[in-house]
Amino acid sequence: EKQGFRHYMLKEIHEQPRAIRDTMLGAGVVADDVRFDGVDLLGKGLDACARIVMLACGTSFHAALIGRSLIESLARIPVEVDIASEFRYRDPIVRTTDLALAITQSGETADTIAALKEAKQRGAQTLAICNVLGASISRVADRVLYTHAGPEISVASTKAFTTQLTMMVLLAIHLGRRTGHLGAERARALIDGLQDLPAHIDNLLAASAAIRIVARRHQGARDCLFLGRGLCYPVALEGALKLKEISYIHAEGHASGEMKHGPIALVDNTMPVVVLAQRGPGYGKVLSNLEEVRARGGKIIAVATLGDHTIGDLADDLILVPDVAGELQPILASIPLQLLAYHFADLKGTDVDQPRNLAKSVTVE
Numbered sequence: 001e002k003q004g005f006r007h008y009m010l011k012e013i014h015e016q017p018r019a020i021r022d023t024m025l026g027a028g029v030v031a032d033d034v035r036f037d038g039v040d041l042l043g044k045g046l047d048a049c050a051r052i053v054m055l056a057c058g059t060s061f062h063a064a065l066i067g068r069s070l071i072e073s074l075a076r077i078p079v080e081v082d083i084a085s086e087f088r089y090r091d092p093i094v095r096t097t098d099l100a101l102a103i104t105q106s107g108e109t110a111d112t113i114a115a116l117k118e119a120k121q122r123g124a125q126t127l128a129i130c131n132v133l134g135a136s137i138s139r140v141a142d143r144v145l146y147t148h149a150g151p152e153i154s155v156a157s158t159k160a161f162t163t164q165l166t167m168m169v170l171l172a173i174h175l176g177r178r179t180g181h182l183g184a185e186r187a188r189a190l191i192d193g194l195q196d197l198p199a200h201i202d203n204l205l206a207a208s209a210a211i212r213i214v215a216r217r218h219q220g221a222r223d224c225l226f227l228g229r230g231l232c233y234p235v236a237l238e239g240a241l242k243l244k245e246i247s248y249i250h251a252e253g254h255a256s257g258e259m260k261h262g263p264i265a266l267v268d269n270t271m272p273v274v275v276l277a278q279r280g281p282g283y284g285k286v287l288s289n290l291e292e293v294r295a296r297g298g299k300i301i302a303v304a305t306l307g308d309h310t311i312g313d314l315a316d317d318l319i320l321v322p323d324v325a326g327e328l329q330p331i332l333a334s335i336p337l338q339l340l341a342y343h344f345a346d347l348k349g350t351d352v353d354q355p356r357n358l359a360k361s362v363t364v365e
């Protein structure tokens with residue numbers, strides 16, 4: 001039941017601290033490693049895994065994009081990501097040294113299941129990340145890693161997404177320790193950072209009322225842009241998907257560096273632009289993108305790092321998130337975007353949990 005929340009989506013947003021904790025417990029996290037006890041992840045051994053090919057749809061595809069960067073940087077294994085419905089039909093190159101990884105909350109998405117079957121048929125080893133025990137995907141994949149988000153009722157995925165992101169960090173640590181690219185000290189720091197996330201998320205959830213005020217201020221908007229760089233580029237894609245699916249506001253996510261290659265033509269003073277501007281290597285660049293938007297009258301909603309005193313002057317609305325390792329920023333940045341989408345939709349009075357034209361699992365191709 002909804003346990004006093006207006007919608008399942010809001011309840012599920014609030015369950016994220018618990019869901020992330022449970023996902024870590026299930027993975028067998030120790031001080032400086034992630035064991036995935038009992039799951040021989042790489043099957044024939046690490047030498048056999050020359051490349052990982054991730055397959056997913058929708059929100060799970062966004063988790064895969066973040067997973068690619070994490071695994072490439074922490075484990076130095078090349079990763080490709082494909083939309084499941086595209087992969088199947090493009091005569092993909094698959095080798096027996098590939099690990100095909102399907103990411104699917106429900107484990108029932110027809111295109112994702114078919115794509116994994118296709119990869120398997122072409123000789124790849126197969127792994128799935130899934131949130132539902134015994135789902136159809138588990139009959140295709142050689143091995144399954146479970147996120148422990150618990151049942152997700154709302155069509156808009158929230159806790160399933162952030163537990164997928166948690167799983168991506170855990171998998172990257174696991175692989176990095178085995179390829180030898182991730183030292184014990186860095187692994188420990190990342191795991192400590194993961195352990196702190198639930199408390200940080202509780203603090204972010206406490207800002208829900210303030211985010212509702214931001215949504216109210218932009219209530220009349222018909223279009224909205226989301227911009228991010230690096231690991232936060234897929235977070236921008238996800239922020240846009242969430243907003244459009246439940247509020248029916250036209251929303252687009254872009255890599256902020258792509259702005260001047262087209263999307264900036266859309267910006268005028270009726271257009272809210274959500275900018276992911278957490279501190280990190282791309283911060284300076286994000287600031288200049290933000291100035292470009294501002295110069296064209298765009299209304300800036302910035303998601304920035306707590307303690308950032310520069311950005312306040314550039315943004316119309318400021319949402320602050322705690323300072324954490326770059327690898328963990330996407331998880332925290334996602335929380336205010338979920339709340340923003342929720343409040344936009346709720347203020348508009350849409351059917352938040354059952355948006356029009358959408359189904360929770362897309363079991364047709």
Ligand code: M6R
Pocket residue numbers: 057058059060103104105106107108109112155156157158241242245360361362
């Ligand atoms: O169950 P899956 O993870 O395979 O679902 C994939 C997409 O259908 C799903 O993430 C969809 O995009 C959500 N409604 C987004 O909130």
